[in-house]
Amino acid sequence: MSSPAVQHDSDDDMDLFMDKFKTQRYKNGFKEDTWEEDFEKVPMFMKSIPEDFDPVEYPELACIQAILHDEDRAPEVQAKSLKNEGNEFFKEKKYEKAILCYTAALKKNCEDQEINMVLLTNRAAAQFHLGNMRSSFNDATAAKKIKPDHLKALIRGAQCCIEVRAFARALQWCDEGLKAHPTDKKLLELRAAADKHKRAADRDARKAKAKEKKLLNEKEALLAAINERGIKLLQSTKARRHDSDSDDEDESSSGTIAELSLDGLSSKEATGAQVFRDEQGSLHWPVLFMYPEHQQSDFISAFCENTCFIDHLAVMFGEELPPWDTDRKYLSHNLQLYFEDEQSETLYQVKQDVPLLKVMQHQRFFVKAGTPSFIVLVKGSSFCKQFLTGKKVK
Structure with a gap:
């Protein structure tokens, strides 16, 4: 218990401080012309993490990140922390940084497969937005292996297949998903789109094949007509070089007269x-x-x-x-x-x-x-x- 004399001295000091506070400006606060920038440096009020922030300039943020990424914590805790950080980058459409966070979290090798499944589907989404369809599809496939009926993985896998025009495969993903989620609107929409695109692609392939066959028949008929007339075609230089590599070259023609082929036309x-x-x-x-x-x-x-x-x-x-x-x-x-x-x-x-x-x-x-x-x-x-x-x- 403090003595009355000590208590009196404390009160005097506080009164003196308050008197000065009323008459002198506080020098350690935000400056009038830069207060908004200074405000943004406080982690509690930051809207987003600064690009390539300097720990010296943002010491409070550096301390918080050090706590979040403490390697002494359990892998599951670290993975969740990195997942949350990746989600924040994803919301800001900073997909490259989100992928780095999700990848770092997966490298923690936590035993909670639910966390790993979410990390894979989240990374698949980020890769999809960047146009990396193969990487996105691989992550969706890995997530589906953990949980075969995972809706987000099934949807993302089907979307990737459609984007790379693998429509038959997209239908397989949709059908597999609809067995577990028969009324899911997104899966139904994707299946309808995949089916429509597949029918169109099949139709175009049939037309292209028919056109190719028609052109081939016309060329064969053309070459037959030239042959019937006894017209001789001179090979191109490229074809003569190719023929010169053969041991069966006809010396009488010196490799210059083309057999009736399109090369001579x-x-x-x-x-x-x-x-x-x-x-x-x-x-x-x-x-x-x-x-x-x-x-x-x-x-x-x-x-x-x-x-x-x-x-x-x-x-x-x-x-x-x-x-x-x-x-x-x-x-x-x-x-x-x-x-x-x-x-x-x-x-x-x-x-x-x-x-x-x-x-x-x-x-x-x-x-x-x-x-x-x-x-x-x-x-x-x-x-x-x-x-x-x-x-x-x-």
Whole structure:
């Protein structure tokens, strides 16, 4: 028990403190211009944990986290603490941080499978929101192994399957879930969606397969028509390299004449056109005319095999001549056509009044990259004479 003298001294000190408090400002409180920021630093009033907070700047928060993550506590307690922290991050849509918390909690290896199941489904949800469907599905599967009828795991697994277009598998998850929860609205909605998407995917697959079969039949018919006409296709460089690796290569063809395959009809990638059959069964070829004197060319996307060369030349060099023909020499009746046999280095002259098919059936005519090509020269011109000098011409 304190003496009256000591009690009197205490009262005097308190009176002195109160007098000063009334007349002097308290220096240790929040500052007027930064009070809101200072208020947010108090853990009790924090709306969210600061990004990468500094323990020196937030000592109170650092102390609280040290208590929460005390390794001396039971694994179940630590796991629950981390789960709650992850849930707070999840509410703030900070899914990456939520995943880190749930993962840390699972690493505690607590024996309470109910906690582990919740952690897995929560992590599956966070992964789902990040678009990590495979990871989300794996967590949902792991949660379902702990409790096969766990509703959240079943829903999440079905959702992941739908997102990756595994509709048949989504139906399996929904059906499995509906056995335990036959009236669950979400499962019923997911099953209806999965069934709708599966029907559409199956329909699209059937259409694609039918289209592929139709195209294959058309290509086979096209190749058969080319074969019947005795037209020879020249292989692409890529195909020749592939064939050169074979020990069974036919030396007589030097690996250049293609067996009738689509490889010899590869012009579509280069020119945008490809040989085709019309309703009457006639072939239409993309044809290239080259004018070496002027380093120019013309491309006819669909030259009917029964059409003569003069029919096209009369249109191409009729009343309106090409702008590069400044001397007006390229008149249809004044032109000579050739095709080149690259193997024998020989030029073969082509008559203008013969159809394309007859020329393509020539013993030494080869279709390169799906496009028959011809050289066009002005008859009797100095360039023509110079160009043909030293070449074998037939």
